[in-house]
Amino acid sequence: MTILVTGASGTVGRSLVTQLLAAGHGVRALSRDPERAALPAGAEVVRGDITDAAGLARVLDGVEAAHLITFGGDGYEALENGPEIVAALRTAGVGRVSVLGGWDTSTLEPALDAAGVPWALLSPVEFMANTLDHAEAIRAGGEVRVYDGGRTSAAVHEADIAAVALAVLTGAAPTGRRYMLTGGEAVTLEQKLAAVSEALGRPVTLTRLSEDQARADLAVAGLPPEAVEFTIALENDPPPVGSIPVDTVREVTGRPPRTFAEWARDHVDAFRAHAPV
Template sequence: MATRSALTRNALAANLPEQVEVAEGGLTRPESLEPALQGVTAVHLLSATGPDHVPLETGAHIVDLVRAAGVRRVTVLTTGADGPVEQAVRASDLEWTILLPIDVMSNALGWAETIRSEGVVREPYGERLTASVDIDDFAAVVAAVLVDGGHSGQSYRVTGPEALTPGEKVRAIAAALGEDVRFEELTPEQAREHWRGQGWPEEGIDFMLTMWATVPPTVGTVTPVVKQITGRSPRPFAQWAAENSHAFR
């Protein structure tokens, strides 16, 4: 059985399963990767670092180290930007596959506090459709590509089985809880004041409002990638909500 390894900045805090070989290092410090790459044949890379999704500027250095270590196959979790990691991977002779999860269902955990305390979710642009994917389904796609190959030179948008509005997601969470949970649509001005009250920085507020005001139709377009690569259908949001209902209680 192939060894599964994971890179983390803090091995003690990683809380990974016992069968995972843990290596300490960071993509922003490429020199720390050399020990972790020994004996590795396939790698999953991030194209950005931190909650602000700033593109990694170390892409070319990382790819050089990966190739020198004898890695032949890589997947890249992209944010949709053609940043240094994506560019370096595409320019290499590696078997690369770039994967874009349109949105992950676990982002809904950001609603947990107000659902628990007030039974409500408040957001602007309530009609936007998002084809969110369960993070476990996305991880299964990554694992299948890295282990089985067959997708070299491809870029895929990875989605769940349906496109839902925020209100539809809230109703699914309410059904999983067996409780009433309301969705209240805010105007952009109301959202700005609401997020200010939560301590958000102005640049973060501007980013979110601009992003949600300009959501492209493709964000709500369902793709068959999960089924095609893993052989099983992706989980619907209602199943995710049922499996994670404890987080909202």
């Protein structure tokens, strides 16, 4: 079967493209910049943007299932054209849809429900790949300077998110439900950095800033005031769901979720001094 993957050059999309190809499926990968997507050989990379429903309609010919994201554009804004996207899916006869959801509901999810399209929502509590936010500091000298409230995170490996999406798209897992996705363990930032240090074979240190120091650093980095305060509040009062592992990955795929140590080894090159910026 031929499956459309939107967000194909992102962490989850890239892993999904790889896994679909390995399973013998045809992949049509949507990218705003096909020349720079660097996706695996075998994928049909087409130019497009999920925010452009008319353009999406042009790439759906022959597509039997689609993996969609709920955001688009340079600022990752929530989709506002959900009904138009769903209309294009229905016209093309797309039979199954997986949706990588965000913190908030976009216009896509209710449009899928209203149209009766078979779909499932993938809801990661946190991405292990968020640790790449510290890659520049680790490459530069190995010191990560942040405000750290000691919260734990049951973050999930993008390859496990992709594996659940593959199961939904190919009929191995049912549509009509929300898949809450976590890793198998809740770890602190200090433990994450220790895993990166182990993978690198050199020290990575955590320097804990005060709230005021963190506010100043985040403002210098360009975060708007509301984003700065959200970041601080998330450390001080994290939602409990983010630190509670659930067994969805094992239930869907038949194997345990990947550990953070595995993620660190998979991505170690991103933290090396020679890694491209």
